[in-house]
Amino acid sequence: MKTFNYSTRSTRPDFQGDFLDMMLQATNKPNLISFAGGLPNPISFPTQEMAAATQKVLDQHGTIAMQYSIPEGYLPLRQFIAHQYLKQGIDISANDIIITNGSQQALDILSAVLIDEGDKILIEKPSYLAALQVFHLYNPKINSVTLNHHGIDLQELTAYLEQKPKFFYAIPTFQNPTGLTYDNETRIALANLLKKTNTIFIEDNPYGDLRFNDETFLPIYPLLKDQTILLGTFSKTVSPGMRIGWIACSNSYLKQKLLAYKQIVDLHTNIFGQMVLHQYLCDNSLEQHLEKIKKLYKEQAEQMITSIQKYFPAEVKHTIPQGGMFLWVTLPQKLTAVALANEAIKHDIAIAAGDPFYEEERNVSTLRLNYTNCDLKTIDQGIKILGQIIKNLLAS
Amino acid sequence: MKTFNYSTRSTRPDFQGDFLDMMLQATNKPNLISFAGGLPNPISFPTQEMAAATQKVLDQHGTIAMQYSIPEGYLPLRQFIAHQYLKQGIDISANDIIITNGSQQALDILSAVLIDEGDKILIEKPSYLAALQVFHLYNPKINSVTLNHHGIDLQELTAYLEQKPKFFYAIPTFQNPTGLTYDNETRIALANLLKKTNTIFIEDNPYGDLRFNDETFLPIYPLLKDQTILLGTFSKTVSPGMRIGWIACSNSYLKQKLLAYKQIVDLHTNIFGQMVLHQYLCDNSLEQHLEKIKKLYKEQAEQMITSIQKYFPAEVKHTIPQGGMFLWVTLPQKLTAVALANEAIKHDIAIAAGDPFYEEERNVSTLRLNYTNCDLKTIDQGIKILGQIIKNLLAS
Numbered sequence: 001m002k003t004f005n006y007s008t009r010s011t012r013p014d015f016q017g018d019f020l021d022m023m024l025q026a027t028n029k030p031n032l033i034s035f036a037g038g039l040p041n042p043i044s045f046p047t048q049e050m051a052a053a054t055q056k057v058l059d060q061h062g063t064i065a066m067q068y069s070i071p072e073g074y075l076p077l078r079q080f081i082a083h084q085y086l087k088q089g090i091d092i093s094a095n096d097i098i099i100t101n102g103s104q105q106a107l108d109i110l111s112a113v114l115i116d117e118g119d120k121i122l123i124e125k126p127s128y129l130a131a132l133q134v135f136h137l138y139n140p141k142i143n144s145v146t147l148n149h150h151g152i153d154l155q156e157l158t159a160y161l162e163q164k165p166k167f168f169y170a171i172p173t174f175q176n177p178t179g180l181t182y183d184n185e186t187r188i189a190l191a192n193l194l195k196k197t198n199t200i201f202i203e204d205n206p207y208g209d210l211r212f213n214d215e216t217f218l219p220i221y222p223l224l225k226d227q228t229i230l231l232g233t234f235s236k237t238v239s240p241g242m243r244i245g246w247i248a249c250s251n252s253y254l255k256q257k258l259l260a261y262k263q264i265v266d267l268h269t270n271i272f273g274q275m276v277l278h279q280y281l282c283d284n285s286l287e288q289h290l291e292k293i294k295k296l297y298k299e300q301a302e303q304m305i306t307s308i309q310k311y312f313p314a315e316v317k318h319t320i321p322q323g324g325m326f327l328w329v330t331l332p333q334k335l336t337a338v339a340l341a342n343e344a345i346k347h348d349i350a351i352a353a354g355d356p357f358y359e360e361e362r363n364v365s366t367l368r369l370n371y372t373n374c375d376l377k378t379i380d381q382g383i384k385i386l387g388q389i390i391k392n393l394l395a396s
Numbered sequence: 397m398k399t400f401n402y403s404t405r406s407t408r409p410d411f412q413g414d415f416l417d418m419m420l421q422a423t424n425k426p427n428l429i430s431f432a433g434g435l436p437n438p439i440s441f442p443t444q445e446m447a448a449a450t451q452k453v454l455d456q457h458g459t460i461a462m463q464y465s466i467p468e469g470y471l472p473l474r475q476f477i478a479h480q481y482l483k484q485g486i487d488i489s490a491n492d493i494i495i496t497n498g499s500q501q502a503l504d505i506l507s508a509v510l511i512d513e514g515d516k517i518l519i520e521k522p523s524y525l526a527a528l529q530v531f532h533l534y535n536p537k538i539n540s541v542t543l544n545h546h547g548i549d550l551q552e553l554t555a556y557l558e559q560k561p562k563f564f565y566a567i568p569t570f571q572n573p574t575g576l577t578y579d580n581e582t583r584i585a586l587a588n589l590l591k592k593t594n595t596i597f598i599e600d601n602p603y604g605d606l607r608f609n610d611e612t613f614l615p616i617y618p619l620l621k622d623q624t625i626l627l628g629t630f631s632k633t634v635s636p637g638m639r640i641g642w643i644a645c646s647n648s649y650l651k652q653k654l655l656a657y658k659q660i661v662d663l664h665t666n667i668f669g670q671m672v673l674h675q676y677l678c679d680n681s682l683e684q685h686l687e688k689i690k691k692l693y694k695e696q697a698e699q700m701i702t703s704i705q706k707y708f709p710a711e712v713k714h715t716i717p718q719g720g721m722f723l724w725v726t727l728p729q730k731l732t733a734v735a736l737a738n739e740a741i742k743h744d745i746a747i748a749a750g751d752p753f754y755e756e757e758r759n760v761s762t763l764r765l766n767y768t769n770c771d772l773k774t775i776d777q778g779i780k781i782l783g784q785i786i787k788n789l790l791a792s
Contacts, residue, residue, distance in 0.1 A: 001647055002623050004596055005562065007534075010509040010653050017656060039464055047458030054450040054672075062443025066635035068435055101497055105662040112533070113406040133660045137508070138403075166401065200400055227398050239462035243666040251397055257406050260413060264529045266501040270639040270666050276450075 009137055016133045019356040026345045033382035035369040036350035038176065038325055040236055041300075044293045046284065050239070053279035061275060069271035071263035073099025073246070077278040081232065081246055084286075090221045092230070096250045098259055099269045103206060103233040103245035107134040107169075109265070110202060110229065110247070113257045114166045115140045122165040124152065126328075126357035126366070128176045128204070131169060140166070142359045147175065149319075151182030154189050161193060167200040167229075173217060174207035174324025177357045177368035181322060184218040191223035200254075204231040209290055211323035212298040226251040234277060236325070237290060242273045297325065297372050300379060304371040307380045311387030313394060325372045328354075330365060335393055337367040343389050349382050405533055412529045415752040422741045429778035431765040432746035434572065434721055436632055437696075440689045442680065446635070449675035457671060465667035467659035469495025469642070473674040477628065477642055480682075486617045488626070492646045494655055495665045499602060499629040499641035503530040503565075505661070506598060506625065506643070509653045510562045511536045518561040520548065522724075522753035522762070524572045524600070527565060536562070538755045543571065545715075547578030550585050557589060563596040563625075569613060570603035570720025573753045573764035577718055580614040587619035596650075600627040605686050607719035608694040622647040630673060632721070633686060638669045693721065693768050696775060700767040703776045707783030709790060714765075721768045724750075726761060731789055733763040739785050745778050 027034065057065050072078065078094040085092045100106040107130075115121065115138035123131070125144035135142060143160045146153040151172065161168075172182040172190075182190070194201050201224055221228045226249075233245035249255040262268075301321060308318055308329075317330040331337065337353035344351055354366035371379060423430065453461050468474065474490040481488045496502040503526075511517065511534035519527070521540035531538060539556045542549040547568065557564075568578040568586075578586070590597050597620055617624045622645075629641035645651040658664075697717060704714055704725075713726040727733065733749035740747055750762035767775060 001649070002594060004510070004594060004647075004650060006650075006653060007508065007510055007512045007515075009512075010657060014656070014660075017660070042459040042463055045459055045462040047454045047462060050458075050462070050668075051451045051454040054454075055447045058443045058447040058450075062446075063438040063441055064637075066441040066443060066446070066637045067438055068631075068636045101662040101666070108661040112403065114400070114403055116403045116405075119403075130660070130663070137657075137660060198398060198400060235464075239668065240464045241460075241462045241667040242669075243662065243664070251400075253397070254400060254402075257402060260410065261406060261533075264410075264413070264526070264533060265504040266497040266639065267526070268639070270497070270669050271637040272446075272635065272672075273638075273666050273669055276668075 012136065012139070014133065014136065016129045016356040023341070023352070027350045029348055032348050032350055033374060033378055034350040035371070035374070035382060036352045037373060038370055039373050040240060041293070041296060041372050044296065045239060046280065046289060049284050050276060050280055053283060054276045057275045057279050065272045065275045069268045071098070071259055071268045073097070073269055074271060074274040074278060077274050080278060080281055081248070085248065088219055090219050092221070092248045092250060096248055096255060098247045098249070098255070098262055099274060100245045100247060100262065101266070101269050102235055102240070102243040103204060103231045104130060104134070106231045106245055106247045107131050108137070109258050109261050110167070111135055111138045113261050114200070120163050120165040122160050122168040122199070123359065124170050124175065125359070126177055126354060127169070128171060129356045131204070132356070132359060144359050147178055147180050149180065151180070151186030152190070154186065154193065157190065157193055161197050161199055164197070165199050167202050168194065169202045169204065171204045171206070172220065173205055174210065174321055176207070176324070177326055177352070177354070178328035179319045179321030179324055179326045180328070181217065187218045187220050188223065191220055194224055194227060200229060201227060202229045202231065206233050206236045207324035209237050210294055210297055210325070212294060212301065213322060215322065237286070237293070238277065238280070242277060244269065244273060244277055299376065300371040300374070301327070303376045303379045304369065304383060307383035311384045313391055316390060326368050326370055329367050329369060331367070331390065332394060333365050335390070336363045336365055338363065339393060340367065340390060343393060344386055347385050347389060349386055351386070408532065408535070410529065410532065412525050412752040419737070419746070419748070423746045425744055428744050428746055429770060429774055430746040431767070431770070431778060432748045433769060434766055435769050436636060437689070437692060437768050440692065441635060442676065442685060445680050446672060446676055449679060450672045452679070453671045453675050461668045461671045465664045467494070467655055467664045469493070469665055470667060470670040470674060473670050476674060476677055477644070481644070484615055486615050488617070488644045488646060492644050492651060494643045494645070494651070494658055495670060496641045496643060496658065497662070497665050498631055498636070498639040499600060499627045500526060500530070502627045502641055502643045503527050504533070505654050505657050506563070507531055507534045509657050510596070516559050516561040518556050518564040518595070519755065520566050520571065521755070522573055522750060523565070524567060525752045527600070528755060540755050543574055543576050545576065547576070547582030548586070550582065550589070553586065554589060557593050557595055560593070561595050563598050564590065565598045565600065567600045567602070568616065569601055570606065570717055572603070572720070573722055573748070573750070574724035575715045575717030575720055575722045576724070577613065583614045583616050584619065587616055590620055590623060597624045598627065599624060602629050602632045603720035605633050606690055606693055606721070608690060608697065609718060611718065633682070633689070634673065634676070638673060640665065640669060640673055695772065696767040696770070697723070699772045699775045700765065700779060703779035707780045709783070709787055712786060722764050722766055725763050725765060727763070727786065728790060729761050731786070732759045732761055734759065735789060736763065736786060739789060740782055743781050743785060745782055747782070
């Protein structure tokens with residue numbers, strides 16, 4: 001086999017990828033209880049509705065659905081998204097939206113258009129691990145603002161903004177990995193701080209629609225307008241397999257740059273899927289569908305919290321998410337999450353150790369638990385075993 | 397509106413993009429006869445077969461089709477592709493294949509994994525313009541090997557290989573934009589030259605299945621094996637809108653690098669579309685479907701050639717494609733393709749001037765004509781008008 005010379009980009013270490021590979025190798029077990037992943041619960045997938053939508057699209061617009069299309073994405077789908085924003089008090093035009101292959105591709109497009117090697121960017125601590133992986137492709141200098149129960153540490157944010165980062169990437173609502181949410185005061189303060197800078201605010205919001213109660217949060221977009229980029233996705237509400245996400249950007253120059261890059265890297269997002277999804281959204285109530293998912297996830301979250309409070313030692317702390325798919329656990333400092341993960345997998349339980357969610361910290365005592373992919377009984381059973389393992393490790 | 401700092405990558409000039417934008421602005425006309433694009437003929441799209449395949453997939457495997465999937469792509473689809481290769485004498489395993497969002501994304505993944513700024517790469521002269529755009533994102537030094545009626549100029553190739561390019565990107569069969577094909581002697585000579593180097597041969601083959609007669613060409617892969625990367629797509633045979641292409645790479649280390657990059661930039665290609673396409677391929681004969689397209693395109697190509705020979709001045713040269721979607725016209729040197737394109741659009745005819753298909757040459761006298769998207773009468777009518785315009789311009 002010949003050996004070739006690879007780009008620097010592709011030979012750089014990938015801690016997140018290596019860590020995940022290591023974890024994945026351990027999880028190929030048949031009777032595994034997994035709290036490690038981030039998959040939507042498959043019982044929420046509207047398969048028959050999607051089949052009906054496909055028949056309709058192919059009957060009525062088959063030629064358009066199978067032909068090349070435009071890089072922006074399907075206009076009626078973008079109009080639907082714009083209308084959803086409007087209901088939240090966010091005035092975004094369909095022309096400001098670019099459909100992407102899931103919001104993962106949106107992160108890559110943004111990074112490519114904004115980051116030169118060595119540029120500063122700002123993220124949350126901890127942050128979404130696959131966002132870290134994308135950012136690393138472009139080799140920026142990354143600072144991380146600590147999350148807390150109000151949102152973020154505003155003093156840290158102030159200090160880091162002085163270093164003029166290109167953007168601040170955040171998931172203010174039901175964050176991955178922590179399940180934390182920025183309160184309204186933090187949102188206003190954040191906007192006021194950013195307004196004085198040229199730092200773009202990238203708000204990723206995959207979980208915002210999955211809230212367990214009626215409380216809504218102040219949208220940040222109206223406070224910052226075209227200094228904000230919004231990322232969204234249908235992966236957590238309808239189907240991740242269809243890979244349909246979006247970028248909303250009302251700064252027209254930036255939008256043109258993003259669009260040009262999108263077109264160069266893959267011409268456009270699959271139009272067949274976009275049109276089928278749009279037809280599904282026209283013929284069915286997304287609100288009703290969301291009610292079903294939220295009820296399901298709320299019960300699962302409540303079960304996990306109840307079980308944690310029953311089985312975990314009192315010195316173990318955890319977040320109480322008001323929506324989304326995850327909660328975040330902090331062990332006593334003497335116990336690392338990796339040690340717990342290694343012991344748990346021997347008992348057929350998978351958890352996500354916190355390490356890959358950080359830019360710098362290693363051997364941390366924090367971990368992420370996902371509650372959306374097990375039934376209530378399994379959640380209780382798994383947390384019970386995990387509690388016993390924690391107790392044993394703390395005692396040893 | 398705030399102004400932000402963009403990456404160097406996104407502020408570099410994009411001659412190809414600017415040129416296309418300029419051309420596109422002119423072509424928003426209702427009664428346009430377009431020989432400029434590269435769209436498959438929509439009458440070839442199997443819309444009802446695709447609807448039936450979707451119903452079957454969602455009935456039988458709906459949960460898998462809507463859930464997250466693996467970056468490699470759907471295994472049965474990769475097995476289908478591997479089997480197609482085997483029929484051509486190319487022994488590629490399904491494990492060597494990565495499904496991408498069309499082969500455009502394959503070009504981006506390859507460039508990202510292989511090119512550092514300033515690295516040398518080699519392309520054909522002229523080459524596929526959207527490949528040039530992708531390569532430019534990574535700022536390599538690009539050399540171009542002249543195409544001729546045997547394939548490529550082997551002396552030029554020899555000289556350029558001494559500069560140790562990272563890869564040679566070529567479309568040896570029914571090339572875009574020229575419609576030229578490498579003969580078997582050129583294929584063997586090319587493989588022998590490359591074998592002595594560490595230059596990767598990237599063979600893009602979107603049109604190989606669209607051949608107008610029974611003549612097949614020697615596959616290059618068996619001569620170069622894991623020094624070759626094959627790119628393929630269903631865009632020209634089934635549907636471009638579904639955005640399903642692939643990379644075949646039997647060099648396992650390189651394949652791992654490509655796969656890791658694919659996962660980071662968008663997790664995976666839409667699995668819904670992959671499974672529907674695979675079901676379509678299982679329940680229908682791709683060969684029969686191809687026969688229909690080939691018959692259609694052959695008649696269209698023959699009509700265009702007949703009309704050219706009837707209406708164009710004798711000093712205008714053109715290729716005679718044995719398959720694919722394009723032919724290449726060379727005007728007398730005193731007439732530029734841009735001058736012709738500008739005059740033609742006034743008469744509601746769009747052509748693709750050759751300029752954006754070259755890395756360096758400008759104000760060229762070559763142009764691309766697509767014959768797959770007009771009926772026979774329109775082709776004759778458009779070529780007749782174009783012939784008159786050429787005569788007028790040459791006389792003036």
